[in-house]
Amino acid sequence: MAMMLNYLAFQSLPSVALLPTRAQRSLKLSVTSSLYSSSKGKPLSSGRAKEANINVVHRMSPEKVEIFKSMEDWARSNILTLLKPVEKSWQPQDFLPNPASDGFIEQVNELRERTKDIPDDYFVVLVGDMITEEALPTYQALINSTETFYDETGSDNTPWATWTRGWSAEENRHGDLLNKYLYLSGRVDMKQIEKTTQYLIGSGTDFGPRASTPCALTIYTSFQERATFVSHGNTAKLAMKYGDEKLAQICGTIAADEKRHETAYTKITGKLFELDPNETIMAFAKIMRSKISMPAHLMYDGHDENLFDHFANVASRIGVYTARDYGEILEHLVGLWNVEKLTGLSGEGREAQDYVCGLAQRLKKVEERALTRAMKEPTVSFRWIYGREV
Numbered sequence: 478m479a480m481m482l483n484y485l486a487f488q489s490l491p492s493v494a495l496l497p498t499r500a501q502r503s504l505k506l507s508v509t510s511s512l513y514s515s516s517k518g519k520p521l522s523s524g525r526a527k528e529a530n531i532n533v534v535h536r537m538s539p540e541k542v543e544i545f546k547s548m549e550d551w552a553r554s555n556i557l558t559l560l561k562p563v564e565k566s567w568q569p570q571d572f573l574p575n576p577a578s579d580g581f582i583e584q585v586n587e588l589r590e591r592t593k594d595i596p597d598d599y600f601v602v603l604v605g606d607m608i609t610e611e612a613l614p615t616y617q618a619l620i621n622s623t624e625t626f627y628d629e630t631g632s633d634n635t636p637w638a639t640w641t642r643g644w645s646a647e648e649n650r651h652g653d654l655l656n657k658y659l660y661l662s663g664r665v666d667m668k669q670i671e672k673t674t675q676y677l678i679g680s681g682t683d684f685g686p687r688a689s690t691p692c693a694l695t696i697y698t699s700f701q702e703r704a705t706f707v708s709h710g711n712t713a714k715l716a717m718k719y720g721d722e723k724l725a726q727i728c729g730t731i732a733a734d735e736k737r738h739e740t741a742y743t744k745i746t747g748k749l750f751e752l753d754p755n756e757t758i759m760a761f762a763k764i765m766r767s768k769i770s771m772p773a774h775l776m777y778d779g780h781d782e783n784l785f786d787h788f789a790n791v792a793s794r795i796g797v798y799t800a801r802d803y804g805e806i807l808e809h810l811v812g813l814w815n816v817e818k819l820t821g822l823s824g825e826g827r828e829a830q831d832y833v834c835g836l837a838q839r840l841k842k843v844e845e846r847a848l849t850r851a852m853k854e855p856t857v858s859f860r861w862i863y864g865r866e867v
């Protein structure tokens with residue numbers, strides 16, 4: 478699920494799109510963290526940790542619980558089948574020099590030769606993607622905090638709990654593979670990267686209160702998985718352009734996983750639209766009205782308070798994830814779920830439908846301005862690349 482839906486690109490937008498990071502933070506419900514010292518009430522680690530949020534388990538009405546219950550058989554045969562059996566799954570080692578082989582050192586040297594001319598800005602984006610993937614425990618914890626996906630024993634056999642564990646197990650390989658590749662490349666400061674990951678997992682995340690019901694979370698994750706598919710696909714294309722076919726293959730393989738995950742979450746959402754169109758369209762509109770807040774937006778390296786924004790801006794500048802992508806994902810989902818054709822909605826439901834259907838067009842109007850802004854942002858020093866500026 479790594480992604481960096483770009484705040485900066487949208488900072489000038491009104492409420493139709495994304496709220497700036499700080500405004501979004503003000504919506505947070507309360508402050509909690511073991512990272513706070515109990516005596517002084519100050520954060521022990523990250524300035525961002527204080528902005529971390531309690532993930533509230535939102536109670537669903539019995540009818541809503543019933544809807545998810547009624548989908549269990551369907552989920553077993555339509556969603557769990559989208560998980561790949563472990564024996565048929567790729568593993569990071571498939572793409573990395575084999576430390577037990579005689580040619581290990583030569584393979585590492587070849588890897589370093591391939592990556593030596595790749596520009597720093599690409600590495601900044603790849604590092605940000607990797608760190609976002611590495612914060613996976615946070616995302617699984619958050620998904621488990623919803624009533625439907627809740628895994629009470631840690632090994633529940635509901636299809637929702639089974640899916641979440643299988644999905645997490647697949648995702649776990651993404652950060653692992655990128656981490657090892659980056660380590661072997663010798664192009665980045667691993668200690669700074671590792672610190673950022675520790676800060677991020679310690680800070681948690683905030684998908685926003687509007688993404689806290691199972692229905693909203695499913696829509697949110699549909700968006701996220703598609704965005705991740707797009708961004709990993711673009712890092713693959715760039716790696717190819719820079720002549721590192723192996724890295725292109727790695728990013729492309731991860732992108733393919735994200736696509737399969739997107740299929741699962743969009744299918745669940747599609748079913749929700751079928752069973753409860755009114756509630757689902759209202760959840761969709763609510764999420765889009767606030768914004769899609771990023772899973773890694775509390776990213777911090779111990780120095781740069783705006784690290785996520787800086788990373789997202791570079792991603793936009795090199796075309797890995799832009800304001801245009803955000804609008805296109807929305808458009809794609811609206812079409813996929815036939816949102817325009819929903820019928821039998823309440824007044825509020827129709828209002829939500831109109832809002833969502835018109836949003837992509839409204840975003841298009843400000844897209845160019847957002848892209849231009851991102852291009853004009855000043856260069857920033859990143860500790861991940863030994864303080865060099867991009």
Ligand SMILES: [Fe+2]
Nearest residue numbers: 478702735738
């Ligand atoms: Fe994913």
Ligand SMILES: [Fe+2]
Nearest residue numbers: 478479648651
């Ligand atoms: Fe991922």
